[in-house]
Amino acid sequence: MRLIAALLIGGLAAPALAQTAADDIQFLALDRNLDGGIDRGEAAHFRKRMFQTLDTGKDGSITAREWLAATASGTGTSQTAPETPRPFLEADADENGAVTEQELLAVGRARFEELDADGNGRIDKNEFQRDRL
Numbered sequence: 603m604r605l606i607a608a609l610l611i612g613g614l615a616a617p618a619l620a621q622t623a624a625d626d627i628q629f630l631a632l633d634r635n636l637d638g639g640i641d642r643g644e645a646a647h648f649r650k651r652m653f654q655t656l657d658t659g660k661d662g663s664i665t666a667r668e669w670l671a672a673t674a675s676g677t678g679t680s681q682t683a684p685e686t687p688r689p690f691l692e693a694d695a696d697e698n699g700a701v702t703e704q705e706l707l708a709v710g711r712a713r714f715e716e717l718d719a720d721g722n723g724r725i726d727k728n729e730f731q732r733d734r735l
């Protein structure tokens with residue numbers, strides 16, 4: 603599960619040929635009851651898991667440093683100071699430099715509504731986009 607979590611969070615630059623397989627893996631990991639769609643509960647579960655994985659200090663909030671450490675793909679150069687990742691800035695609604703579980707869940711809910719194109723409360727396979735949830 604550790605590897606899958608890393609794949610889910612890292613947004614690793616997979617070779618184009620592996621793209622479809624990676625999509626399938628993430629979808630299957632999210633669709634816990636295997637009914638072919640991701641409902642709000644399943645999406646929230648994913649976000650909670652993501653929070654627990656990112657909050658390496660286990661202090662209830664994620665700093666930009668923790669976020670970077672958990673999502674670093676190892677391909678970046680160490681020449682430049684790492685930028686605060688955009689998803690982190692998006693999630694940090696009160697801009698206090700730390701992302702709480704509530705903030706991460708709020709982003710997840712917004713993403714869910716975005717992806718649920720037909721508004722039926724489920725992300726189906728054709729609505730799903732990897733690394734967007």
Ligand SMILES: [Ca+2]
Binds near residue numbers: 632638639
């Ligand atoms: Ca499901």
Ligand SMILES: [Ca+2]
Binds near residue numbers: 693
């Ligand atoms: Ca915050």
Ligand SMILES: [Ca+2]
Binds near residue numbers: 725
């Ligand atoms: Ca839908």
